[in-house]
Amino acid sequence: MQLNSDSAALTARLIAATQALVGHDPAARFGVAVSGGPDSMALLFLAAQSFPGRVAGITVDHQLRRESAQEAAMVARWCADRGVDHAILVPDAPLEGNVQAWARTMRYRVIEAWRADRGIDWIMTAHHADDQIETLLMRLNRGAGVGGLAGVRGRSGRVIRPLLGVRKQMLQALAQAEGLPHVHDPSNADPRFDRAAMRLALADAHWLDPEAAARSAAALAEAETALDWTVAMLAADHIRPDGAGWRLDRTDLPREYLRRLLLHMLAQAEAPPPRGDSLDRAIAEALAGRQASLGDWLLKGGLHWTLRPAPPRR
Numbered sequence: 076m077q078l079n080s081d082s083a084a085l086t087a088r089l090i091a092a093t094q095a096l097v098g099h100d101p102a103a104r105f106g107v108a109v110s111g112g113p114d115s116m117a118l119l120f121l122a123a124q125s126f127p128g129r130v131a132g133i134t135v136d137h138q139l140r141r142e143s144a145q146e147a148a149m150v151a152r153w154c155a156d157r158g159v160d161h162a163i164l165v166p167d168a169p170l171e172g173n174v175q176a177w178a179r180t181m182r183y184r185v186i187e188a189w190r191a192d193r194g195i196d197w198i199m200t201a202h203h204a205d206d207q208i209e210t211l212l213m214r215l216n217r218g219a220g221v222g223g224l225a226g227v228r229g230r231s232g233r234v235i236r237p238l239l240g241v242r243k244q245m246l247q248a249l250a251q252a253e254g255l256p257h258v259h260d261p262s263n264a265d266p267r268f269d270r271a272a273m274r275l276a277l278a279d280a281h282w283l284d285p286e287a288a289a290r291s292a293a294a295l296a297e298a299e300t301a302l303d304w305t306v307a308m309l310a311a312d313h314i315r316p317d318g319a320g321w322r323l324d325r326t327d328l329p330r331e332y333l334r335r336l337l338l339h340m341l342a343q344a345e346a347p348p349p350r351g352d353s354l355d356r357a358i359a360e361a362l363a364g365r366q367a368s369l370g371d372w373l374l375k376g377g378l379h380w381t382l383r384p385a386p387p388r389r
Contacts, residue, residue, distance in 0.1 A: 082124070085241065085249060089121045092237035096230045097197055104129045106195040108186055109161075111146040113250040113257040116153070118201040118238060120255055123159055131160035133189055133198075135182045138165060139174070146258050153256055164189060175268060183234070190233060202227050202236040204285035205243040207292050209273045221331075225299045226292035239289050306335045314340060320372070320383035326361075333358055337374070340382045346372050 097103065107122050109115040109132045122130045132154050134147045147163045154161035166181035190198055207226050214223040229236050238246070250257050266272045277283060309332060313325040321340040326333065337358065338348065349357070349369050357367035361376030368374075373385040 081245075082121075082249060082253060085117075085245065086121050086124050088241065089118075089237055090125045092229075092240065093125070093199075093235065096235045096237060100196070102129075103196045104131070104194070106130075106186070106190050106193070106198045107132050108182070108198060108200045109134050109150050111150050111256075111258045112201075113247045113255070113259075114201040114203060114238075114243060116150070116255040116257045117246040117249045117253075118199060119150075119154075119159070120249070120253055122199060123157060131162070131193065131195065133186055134161070134163050135185055136163055136165050137178045137181065139170075139178065142258070149256050149258070162189060175270075187233065196233070198234045200234060200236050201238055201246070203238045203241050203243050203246060204289040205274075207239055208283060208285040208288040209270055209277065211288055211292055212277070213269060213273055221295055221302065222299050224292070225296035226289075228296055229293065239293070240286060242285060302331070302335065306332060306339065310336060310339045314343070317381055318383065320344065320381060322382075323380040326376075326378065326380055330358065330362075333362075337361075337380070337382070341369065341372065344372060344382060346370055 093105075103126075105122055105126055107115070107119045107130060109119050111134065119130075119132055132150060134150045136143045136147045138144075151161050151163060153159075164185045166178075167185060168181065170177055186198055189195075210226045211224060214226070217223070227236060227239060229239055249255075266275055309325070309328070313323055314336065315322050315324065321343055323333075323336055323340065328336075334354065337354065341348065347370060348354075353369065357369050357374050360367040361374055361380050364376050366373055366375040368385055369382075371385055372382055375381045375383070
């Protein structure tokens with residue numbers, strides 16, 4: 076197929092971004108998560124052009140809308156016409172709790188099972204620069220730290236997101252130019268959902284540069300990786316078992332390191348991570364030489380910090 080200049084440029088960007096994320100392996104196989112929207116159809120098209128014979132599509136029909144089966148079938152027909160393998164899966168557990176959270180959990184779970192069964196190396200998703208800035212602003216509004224403001228990661232386990240530097244409008248233009256069949260999920264414009272509400276609020280904010288935000292998120296992701304690396308070394312040198320709990324024998328460290336080391340101790344204790352600002356309050360108490368409760372655990376400050384099971388409540 077002869078590509079137009081825009082398609083060829085995006086294909087080159089996809090190849091470069093994919094190799095930056097997972098290296099150059101001429102035998103690697105890719106699964107593309109395709110909802111049927113213009114973004115994921117554009118990714119499927121670009122991946123099939125970039126890695127011919129090594130791409131399969133996967134569509135999860137959450138069965139939340141009457142049209143969803145037809146939309147999945149639309150993707151299947153496009154794949155069949157072009158010799159691309161495609162599978163349609165449904166969730167393996169009933170709907171419960173928050174609809175979008177449930178759908179996301181189900182989607183990644185069944186896709187990972189399919190990936191492992193088919194011997195596929197990587198799953199591509201169509202997250203793009205506009206998704207990234209929405210994520211950053213939502214997390215900023217919730218008081219996120221470095222990790223949260225790193226946004227959507229380019230690689231997470233076996234999932235890669237090679238379009239994080241590409242604008243949504245470029246993908247939609249590609250879908251139109253190449254005549255790719257696609258649909259629009261009405262939930263994407265439903266202000267009852269946080270992301271949709273953020274998307275609507277940003278619609279007229281033309282001064283924002285999503286591509287620049289994507290670069291900032293990538294820089295923060297690298298900073299987060301560096302912090303994790305340093306904390307792992309500090310934990311190996313300064314956290315020791317102490318009876319039924321744990322001891323941190325060095326506390327003359329920047330507060331962010333202390334926060335991460337305390338989270339490491341809680342993880343070692345198999346304790347759930349604290350909610351809200353309870354962790355910050357506990358650190359303030361420990362720095363003052365006092366003690367604080369963290370769920371079923373008691374943090375005692377001073378020269379050394381100890382984390383031990385809290386005494387039974389009377």
